[in-house]
Amino acid sequence: EAAVTQSPRNKVTVTGGNVTLSCRQTNSHNYMYWYRQDTGHGLRLIHYSYGAGNLQIGDVPDGYKATRTTQEDFFLLLELASPSQTSLYFCASSDGEETLYFGSGTRLTVL
């Protein structure tokens, strides 16, 4: 099974703070995704990537940047965090054959 590791597991910051969420996958998957999970909204796609240096905009990109530095590493950046970005964030990877493998999630709280 694909291994997707997220860090940190929990993060608390203040409004206006700068946050970076990290994701690493070790199964040579080309596709990586950042989702946020909120009650009543399910999983919503923020950004995704086809490979190193590639970035695609998802469905809820406002307030987020992302960068794919290598095939393994995908980062989500919140440069001016707001309370509306308090959420559970999941990274996922895929080899393009449609199954998503999710990490364990990062719970972000913006005070």
Added chain:
Amino acid sequence: GEQVEQLPSILRVQEGSSASINCSYEDSASNYFPWYKQEPGENPKLIIDIRSNMERKQIQELIVLLDKKAKRFSLHITDTQPGDSAMYFCAASAGGGNNKLTFGQGTVLSVIP
């Protein structure tokens, strides 16, 4: 973009009975429909999927039905057990390799012993 609606948001059933979750989608180009299960404190995991060339698929106690004309698909869990208690998400994708899944809002299933 694609929109996926999922109902109900909360479902409580007695152990041994059946549970049904329904989803609808808007994009007629969608051709892949997976279901993910998320246990408390865990990440979502794929449990079953169906492609547009099929109308029904069964894996053990899980049955997925797809009605392309109505743009609806559903998950049926027969003979539910306490271990089936979890959050369930449906999703839809137009494929094409980018696997840009659009998820439904989720259903919290509780199986009462």
